[in-house]
Amino acid sequence: GAVVSQHPSRVICKSGTSVKIECRSLDFQATTMFWYRQFPKQSLMLMATSNEGSKATYEQGVEKDKFLINHASLTLSTLTVTSAHPEDSSFYICSARPYTGLADTQYFGPGTRLTVL
Amino acid sequence: RKEVEQDPGPFNVPEGATVAFNCTYSNSASQSFFWYRQDCRKEPKLLMSVYSSGNEDGRFTAQLNRASQYISLLIRDSKLSDSATYLCVVNGRDSSYKLIFGSGTRLLVRP
Numbered sequence: 001g002a003v004v005s006q007h008p009s010r011v012i013c014k015s016g017t018s019v020k021i022e023c024r025s026l027d028f029q030a031t032t033m034f035w036y037r038q039f040p041k042q043s044l045m046l047m048a049t050s051n052e053g054s055k056a057t058y059e060q061g062v063e064k065d066k067f068l069i070n071h072a073s074l075t076l077s078t079l080t081v082t083s084a085h086p087e088d089s090s091f092y093i094c095s096a097r098p099y100t101g102l103a104d105t106q107y108f109g110p111g112t113r114l115t116v117l
Numbered sequence: 118r119k120e121v122e123q124d125p126g127p128f129n130v131p132e133g134a135t136v137a138f139n140c141t142y143s144n145s146a147s148q149s150f151f152w153y154r155q156d157c158r159k160e161p162k163l164l165m166s167v168y169s170s171g172n173e174d175g176r177f178t179a180q181l182n183r184a185s186q187y188i189s190l191l192i193r194d195s196k197l198s199d200s201a202t203y204l205c206v207v208n209g210r211d212s213s214y215k216l217i218f219g220s221g222t223r224l225l226v227r228p
Contacts, residue, residue: 032214034215034216036218041220042220043121043204043218043219043220043221044161044204044218045218046209046215046216046217049215091158093160093161095216097214106214106216108160108161108162109160110159110160111158111159111160113158
């Protein structure tokens, strides 16, 4: 099946630093990538939709200047959490929608656990 | 009101039991429905899509009731390895490929 990787899998950083998370589709081209956040015992919440070569579309309540998304190629999207604070600690998961295939097919990355001290 | 609502559980059942989860969704225009499984501290994995006519995959049966905006998942002959959180997922209000996740129902299968 299609494989999506995320790097790093876990990161611990000090408050005020910026953290970059990479999402790669390894064996397919992704027209669209999605970034989700999941707090403990809560559901995945969509943060933004990222299309290759264009600006990301952010969901209501998500600060675009804090969560910078770059989708530079059909296989790579990055999420940068700028000036991270403890309340940004969460499980960040990306998913990728293949260039071809069913519109509602998404493949999820293994997630990145961010802890901000 | 949440767009996708599920009973959080946990459902604690013995091995071999049959267990059913329910889910309701608010957007009557939704066209795509799924059940995902999420293990602790892992990403969600697609368990099965849900079709209007209902569908079965081994021990798992999914049903959709569009009139009631209700989705169900039935697991027969539960295994220890079925212990996980089951997420009900529908496509988003403003896009066919944005997914809206329920908060999940936790299942614990005991020996």
